[in-house]
Amino acid sequence: MTSFLNPSDEVIVFQPFFEFHLKEARLLGASIVTCSLQEPKDFQTDPWTINFTELESLFNERTRMIILNSPHNPTGKVFTRDEYDRIAKIIAKHPKVLVIADDVYETLTYDDRKFISFATIPGMFERTLSTYSLGKMFSCTGWRIGYCIGPEHLIKLVKSAHAIIAFSSNRPF
Amino acid sequence: MGFAKALAEVDKPYLDSDDDYFTHMRKRFEVNRNALLKHLSKLDIPLKMSTPEGGYFMIGNIQETVPKIPKKYFFLEMDSVKDGDAPINC
Numbered sequence: 001m002t003s004f005l006n007p008s009d010e011v012i013v014f015q016p017f018f019e020f021h022l023k024e025a026r027l028l029g030a031s032i033v034t035c036s037l038q039e040p041k042d043f044q045t046d047p048w049t050i051n052f053t054e055l056e057s058l059f060n061e062r063t064r065m066i067i068l069n070s071p072h073n074p075t076g077k078v079f080t081r082d083e084y085d086r087i088a089k090i091i092a093k094h095p096k097v098l099v100i101a102d103d104v105y106e107t108l109t110y111d112d113r114k115f116i117s118f119a120t121i122p123g124m125f126e127r128t129l130s131t132y133s134l135g136k137m138f139s140c141t142g143w144r145i146g147y148c149i150g151p152e153h154l155i156k157l158v159k160s161a162h163a164i165i166a167f168s169s170n171r172p173f
Numbered sequence: 174m175g176f177a178k179a180l181a182e183v184d185k186p187y188l189d190s191d192d193d194y195f196t197h198m199r200k201r202f203e204v205n206r207n208a209l210l211k212h213l214s215k216l217d218i219p220l221k222m223s224t225p226e227g228g229y230f231m232i233g234n235i236q237e238t239v240p241k242i243p244k245k246y247f248f249l250e251m252d253s254v255k256d257g258d259a260p261i262n263c
Binding site: 016039040043044045047048070071072073074075076077078105107108109110111113115134136138139141145 | 176179195198199202203206221222223224225226227228229230231232234
């Protein structure tokens with residue numbers, strides 16, 4: 001986020017969301033705009049869903065980023081290919097918007113559900129930074145070491161900020 | 174280095190199972206999820222749990238329980254709330 005956001009920029013996230021997104025955006029003078037996931041009709045068995053009309057209405061000239069998170073923290077929702085296709089169609093209309101795909105739980109999908117990487121949706125790789133966590137992947141949640149994958153022009157900007165923010169990293173003995 | 178070593182191990186059978194590390198962990202978390210859902214559903218409170226499709230987290234709905242919570246817990250100065258031990262819906 002530090003690499004890409006300026007004061008007054010807006011970041012779209014699905015609500016409820018991981019609280020650090022809000023804190024980091026505020027630190028940068030940007031703001032969070034939320035699209036509420038729709039509570040399941042049958043809370044115990046139905047999936048959380050997206051109101052695409054609401055989502056599309058949130059985009060404007062200040063929108064710089066949308067954060068996608070699947071499996072989602074904290075609802076556990078796994079976004080489907082159809083949902084990602086529909087989100088991609090909206091994003092395609094807004095060329096200045098970058099996608100952060102928070103895929104840190106990619107290996108944990110249940111009931112034979114398939115994890116879909118947003119970067120694999122046609123036309124989206126060039127605009128998407130996919131982020132991963134070694135701590136989540138190897139059940140060491142305090143580890144706070146991760147990596148991201150994206151097109152070279154985005155990774156260059158990430159590296160420039162990362163070199164300043166994470167001068168060194170903690171590691172297991 | 175640590176990451177590279179770990180990645181070299183993930184495709185091998187994990188512990189005593191025939192599964193690789195990620196498959197093993199996915200199955201283990203799914204069993205844990207199902208056990209938690211089963212036992213939480215047996216609690217004598219109107220708690221509804223959403224069934225997570227993935228990830229680490231579970232989310233519950235306590236909407237029906239809220240009216241039974243003593244109203245003092247909705248205030249910062251809880252000891253000075255009049256009839257604070259009465260349910261919030263009174």
